[in-house]
Amino acid sequence: VNPAPTQSAAASELVLLNGQPAGAGISCWDRGLHYGDGLFETIACKRGVARLLNWHLERLSLGCERLRIPLPNLSELRDEVRLLARSADSAIIKLMLTRGPATARGYAPTGSEKPTRITFRQAWPPEDPAARQDGVRVRIATLRLGENPALAGLKHLNRLEQVLAKMEPNDTPLGGEPAVESLLFSSSGRLVSGSMSNVFIVRGSRVKTPRLDMCGVAGVMRRLVLSEALRAGVAAEECILRPQDLGVADEIFLTNARIGIWPVRAVDSRPLSPGPVTRRLQQHLAPMLEEPSDA
């Protein structure tokens, strides 16, 4: 499996601002910039199809509801993403929706803001096929995520914690290549996720992933694993996970919309092997990810 794009990065890159080519850039007064007052989705496109588009739009809608950002016209949004996806064999579409330019000073929205929609199409990034096959190294971040149920689960624009986690020194305790992802715990000591992925642990034949009621982003690939696990013959559940759960895991894997499932082959200096449960889930999802349907 080689997901390298068939077109050049320059050819696939495109930005639409409220549906129009974004030549000039966005308003300096946009609340997305001032407060991170908005949401985004990162949508993987394969063979001209935006994968799991309905779930991405569902999460965006839920985010709008919780942040009380006026819901955009979803069918217009769907058409825009589909149009951008259609002309690319492999691409990433980032869809951003902010509350829009401020209509008054201060944190409180007036309610009269007009949301800003920015759609970015970018080339599928270079990816090592070994990541899916042999697994990736991860480290445990020093930074802990703050807990706030009001923001938990949403893919909002307040992402400084993830930026700081990614900036931590990335040592290589086993002398090999550096870790590609950082696992994050919350301030009260719960396992939450990777910095740009969700995490699952396997213990025996059971799969568990952190409940995201205090922090973290509820990823669409996480949702796909949870909803497809039974069909793949695996019991999966959300629960509260602590450091000791990570320590006794037989297998660990990461998910996100682009990578699908990546086995973890080391957590800091502890080696792991991609195991049978991870493999079974990978095989079960492969057709959906490689030949996605546009339903």
Add this chain to the structure above:
Amino acid sequence: VNPAPTQSAAASELVLLNGQPAGAGISCWDRGLHYGDGLFETIACKRGVARLLNWHLERLSLGCERLRIPLPNLSELRDEVRLLARSADSAIIKLMLTRGPATARGYAPTGSEKPTRITFRQAWPPEDPAARQDGVRVRIATLRLGENPALAGLKHLNRLEQVLAKMEPNDTPLGGEPAVESLLFSSSGRLVSGSMSNVFIVRGSRVKTPRLDMCGVAGVMRRLVLSEALRAGVAAEECILRPQDLGVADEIFLTNARIGIWPVRAVDSRPLSPGPVTRRLQQHLAPMLEEPSDA
């Protein structure tokens, strides 16, 4: 004291993007927009002078250091703010510094980003002189702030918690005007601040303000109160404060760079009076705020 601006709002509004008039807006790729990856300062200007400018620049520098954003040229920044302040009798200057447009996908900065500086000059907002004299109503927010020492104290661009706190229903339990500010506790139950102000409580002759090692913004007016208190004959300290400390306070007051000191005259349905300690501090600071020096 009537801080109404002497010039019209339109005349004082001005935006500079990296030192140039910001006609076109900022890049859609700016990390300030994507991740809230940046910092800001809100500087009150009176009689042509940017108040406490050195402290604002100090906090900005500290933020750059902690977020590892390249430090801007501070003397250039100082000159820009001073120039904008000079031509306005009363104005607010918001200084924003982001890590700049992304040079690669993902949360991790490459280190080759060029920071974006945006300087906004806005009219001093209309203000009720009674706020300083008779005090303001505050409410206690339902939302609790997440705790993260890595971000605590900084005036960074991840402000969704403040936005949500300001959007909570603002009931008026005493039948009077609505609360002008919301007090926030953290996830572990510590008093932190208001949504756009710092908070002090007075008990006997002692003044206490929350230590900001887990969350909250370390405001410059808070710093001025802490550094000037002794000269005003008042003992002031930072400490951990709980709901019961708020409950037994003789006086409570709020600070921020624009408002100076506002006494609190009610917390939810509990009435309070602006007391002697708050008055003494207000009188002590008044000359510094009304006739600021440009040192």
